[in-house]
Every structure is written in C-alpha cells, then in structure tokens.
Amino acid sequence: MSMDFMFRALQPVEFLSKFLAQGIRPDGRGVHKSRETTINVGSISTAEGSAIVRTGETVAVCGVKAELTNPSAKHPNEGFVLCNVEMPPLCSPHVQPGPPSPSTQALTQTLQDVLVNSATINLEDLCIESHKLCWVLYVDVVCLCDDGGVMDACVLAMSSALHNTSLPHVDVSSGSPVVSLEERCALCVRSFPVSITFGFFQNKALLDPCGEEEKVCRGKLSVAMQEGGKVLALHKTGGSVVAAASLMALLSLAQERAQVLVELVRTATKKT
Amino acid sequence: MCHRATLEVTVRPEGGMSGPKERLMEQFISSVCEAAIATELHPHSAISVTLQVENDAGGLLSCLTHACCLAMLDACIPMSSVFSALSCGFSREGELIVDPQLSQENFTCKDDPMDVVTFVVNSGAHDVLASYVSGALDVKQLQQALSATQEAAVTMESFYRKALQRKLSKDPKFTSLGKPE
Numbered sequence: 001m002s003m004d005f006m007f008r009a010l011q012p013v014e015f016l017s018k019f020l021a022q023g024i025r026p027d028g029r030g031v032h033k034s035r036e037t038t039i040n041v042g043s044i045s046t047a048e049g050s051a052i053v054r055t056g057e058t059v060a061v062c063g064v065k066a067e068l069t070n071p072s073a074k075h076p077n078e079g080f081v082l083c084n085v086e087m088p089p090l091c092s093p094h095v096q097p098g099p100p101s102p103s104t105q106a107l108t109q110t111l112q113d114v115l116v117n118s119a120t121i122n123l124e125d126l127c128i129e130s131h132k133l134c135w136v137l138y139v140d141v142v143c144l145c146d147d148g149g150v151m152d153a154c155v156l157a158m159s160s161a162l163h164n165t166s167l168p169h170v171d172v173s174s175g176s177p178v179v180s181l182e183e184r185c186a187l188c189v190r191s192f193p194v195s196i197t198f199g200f201f202q203n204k205a206l207l208d209p210c211g212e213e214e215k216v217c218r219g220k221l222s223v224a225m226q227e228g229g230k231v232l233a234l235h236k237t238g239g240s241v242v243a244a245a246s247l248m249a250l251l252s253l254a255q256e257r258a259q260v261l262v263e264l265v266r267t268a269t270k271k272t
Numbered sequence: 273m274c275h276r277a278t279l280e281v282t283v284r285p286e287g288g289m290s291g292p293k294e295r296l297m298e299q300f301i302s303s304v305c306e307a308a309i310a311t312e313l314h315p316h317s318a319i320s321v322t323l324q325v326e327n328d329a330g331g332l333l334s335c336l337t338h339a340c341c342l343a344m345l346d347a348c349i350p351m352s353s354v355f356s357a358l359s360c361g362f363s364r365e366g367e368l369i370v371d372p373q374l375s376q377e378n379f380t381c382k383d384d385p386m387d388v389v390t391f392v393v394n395s396g397a398h399d400v401l402a403s404y405v406s407g408a409l410d411v412k413q414l415q416q417a418l419s420a421t422q423e424a425a426v427t428m429e430s431f432y433r434k435a436l437q438r439k440l441s442k443d444p445k446f447t448s449l450g451k452p453e
Contacts, residue, residue: 102295102298102299103295103299105291105292105295105296106292106295106296106298106299108292109292109293109295109296110296112292113296113406117405117406117407117408118408119408219303219306219307226408228410229410229411230408230409230410231405231408231409231410231411231414232405232408233404233405234389234403234404234405234414235299235403235404236303236400236401236402236403237299237302237303238303238306238307239303239306239307239311240307241307241394241397241399241400241401242399242400243397243399243400244398244399244400244415244418244419244422247400247418248411248415251411251414252411255411
C-alpha cells in the first residue's frame with residue numbers, strides 16, 4: 001500500500017486541505033469546476049420517456065410510465081405526476097437494503113417540489129376527459145452509483161426524461177376510451193429544471209463535490225434552477241453556516257452553471 | 273463520528289402518517305440544529321428533537337424552527353447561537369409580504385399564488401442556516417427576503433430573551449404552574 005493511499009484513507013480532511021491550499025482538488029479540477037455531465041435519452045423502450053445522466057461516476061436513470069385513472073373529485077380537470085427516488089444498495093456501500101432512508105425520502109420530496117415549483121407540467125394537460133379520465137405519470141429515478149451530486153443527477157434525469165416523454169393517443173369519442181400505442185404525442189413540458197450542488201469545506205465552497213469530498217464537507221448547498229435563472233429549491237443541509245454575501249455569490253455561480261446544464265438538456269432531448 | 277453528538281429530528285404531521293414531506297422538514301430542522309448546537313461538547317450522545325404539528329395556518333417551517341430553538345433553550349442544550357426564521361411571500365406584482373397565511377401561500381391559492389421562501393438565520397452575524405423555497409424566485413427576491421429575515425431576527429432574539437427571563441425569574445406569577453391543594 002502506497003503512502004498517499006494510506007494518507008487519503010486515514011486522514012481525508014488533511015488530504016483534501018493539502019490540495020485546496022494549492023487551489024486544486026484531488027481529481028485535478030479547480031474549486032469552481034464541475035465534472036463532465038452526459039445525458040442519454042430514450043434508451044428504455046418500455047417507458048414513455050427515459051434518460052440516463054452521468055456526472056463523473058454518479059449515474060441516475062429516470063423512467064416515466066403513464067397509466068390511466070380517474071381524476072380526483074377535488075380537481076376533476078387535472079392528472080397526476082408522482083416522483084419517486086430509489087437508491088438501491090448497489091449505488092453506495094453506505095446504503096442499507098430495506099425501505100428508503102430519510103435522506104432518500106427527502107430527495108423524493110425535493111424532486112416533487114422542483115417539478116411543482118417549476119410548473120414543468122400543467123396537470124390540466126394530463127386530463128383526457130374531465131371528471132372521467134386522466135393520465136398519472138410515474139417519474140421513477142434510480143440512482144445507480146452515488147459518487148456525490150446525487151440530487152443534481154436526479155433532477156437532470158427527471159428533466160430529460162420528461163422532455164423525452166410521449167403519451168399514447170386516447171380516443172374518447174365512442175363510449176369507452178380507445179388507446180392507440182403507435183399514435184403518440186409528445187408531452188408538453190414547459191421548463192428545464194436543473195440542479196447545482198456546492199460542498200462547504202473549511203472556508204471554501206466546492207462546486208459539484210464528488211463522493212470523497214462530500215464525506216468531509218461540513219455541509220452542502222443544492223440549488224435547483226430553471227432557464228431564466230429563477231430558483232426553484234435552495235437546500236442547505238449539514239452543519240455549515242453561509243454568510244449572506246457568500247450565498248449571493250454562490251447563486252450567481254449556480255446561474256452560470258444552470259445555463260450550461262439547460263443547454264445540455266435541450267440538446268440531448270431535441271426532437272429531430 | 274463519535275466525537276460529536278448525533279442529532280435526531282422527528283416531525284409529526286397534524287394528521288395521518290408522516291411521509292417524504294416530513295422527512296424534508298426534518299432535514300431542514302437538522303441543518304439548522306447541527307449548525308447551532310455545539311455538538312462537540314456531548315460526544316457519544318444523541319440529542320432527539322420531536323416536533324408535533326398542532327395546526328398549520330401558514331409559515332409552518334418558521335414556526336417549527338422557533339419551537340425548536342425555544343425547546344433547546346429550555347433544555348439548556350449548549351448552542352453557539354440562537355436562530356430565527358421568517359417566511360416571505362412575493363405576490364404576482366413582486367411585492368414582499370412577510371409571514372403569509374396558508375390561504376396566500378403557493379399551491380393552496382389557485383387565483384393569486386405567492387412564491388414563498390423561508391430563511392433561518394443565526395444570531396450575531398445573521399448568516400444563513402437553512403432555507404426552503406416554495407415556488408420560483410429570482411435572486412433579487414431571495415436577497416430581499418434574506419434582508420427581511422435578518423431584520424426580523426433582532427425581534428425574535430428579544431422575544432427569546434423575554435421568554436428565558438420569564439422561565440428563570442422568581443416572580444410568582446411566572447413560577448406557579450397550578451394552585452397548591
């Protein structure tokens with residue numbers, strides 16, 4: 001075992017500090033440089049829409065499935081969209097098999113919030129026949145590998161999968177609904193929500209921390225934004241404290257990164 | 273991991289089973305407490321905070337935060353600072369409305385929904401400990417809301433001081449909990 005491998009494993013805080021003192025991180029990135037992100041859409045043929053997002057080693061897959069149901073009595077002209085995030089034990093050695101952990105449940109709620117806050121899908125678009133028939137979209141995100149920035153990958157995957165979603169045409173002119181699976185129309189998606197995470201280590205904010213960096217960071221700030229720079233979610237987790245001026249500086253950095261990510265989703269999901 | 277106390281936060285909803293929404297609120301309160309409590313003073317220990325929602329008339333996260341802070345002060349848990357929260361709503365015209373009611377908050381009001389942000393700041397430097405956005409807000413609005421939170425923090429801190437003075441005072445009108453038999 002080499003000396004630096006032992007140092008890295010036994011003293012991770014000092015290991016990262018030594019790199020940051022030179023203004024660089026262990027993987028060679030600058031403090032405000034994120035990892036390379038790739039998006040692949042439409043790879044799951046059995047889903048209405050799908051996307052696989054990879055940021056560094058972190059991988060998230062999102063599949064959108066649609067089912068027919070009756071609208072609720074309270075909102076007879078609206079369909080439903082339900083998000084769910086799953087982090088199976090294969091994604092990280094720290095995940096136990098069993099029901100979702102509190103942080104995974106919080107992430108599920110965050111994704112649901114981002115979807116609702118960004119008004120990405122107008123629920124009335126999902127209604128086929130008022131009071132009688134509507135679509136319910138199940139947006140399932142599975143994290144296949146957790147190497148930091150899971151929220152970012154999940155939001156991006158959800159965003160891309162929705163832009164890739166097409167729903168079968170339903171004909172309600174005769175008494176009972178007739179579904180034609182071949183005739184499909186794209187789901188009307190009105191926004192491109194994306195997410196950016198910062199890790200707070202000592203007095204620095206690291207953009208897009210990898211798994212190793214996240215473990216030693218005292219706290220994280222995740223910002224979900226849509227095109228236009230509006231903030232959809234601002235989650236500061238962990239025991240760190242952020243000064244107001246730093247928060248504003250991080251938000252402007254996040255806006256720059258958001259523009260890049262929105263372009264990426266746009267390009268990946270462009271319908272030829 | 274064992275060189276500081278573990279913090280467990282549970283939020284129980286008014287009615288029904290707790291779900292992902294409560295987990296998110298717990299994460300919010302945890303991030304506030306972890307920053308404010310001096311956890312290094314109690315290694316190998318757990319600090320368990322349970323919050324029961326009695327009624328939600330808007331500004332629930334702010335209310336939970338204040339309840340948590342007062343409970344910590346009552347329990348004499350060592351803290352590096354007290355903390356206070358404020359919910360700010362923005363109407364469609366962009367007007368800042370402090371502490372909106374539930375009927376005004378986003379997604380409960382279809383006609384004129386407000387985008388609401390809740391910030392938690394500590395005492396002293398008034399740095400951000402946690403935040404939660406409901407709706408879509410631009411950075412300028414967040415800045416306005418944060419300034420409003422920092423101003424309101426001063427008022428909350430004097431309230432905490434008054435509450436503690438009442439608890440620790442020897443004045444009979446504050447100390448008696450019931451008439452003796």
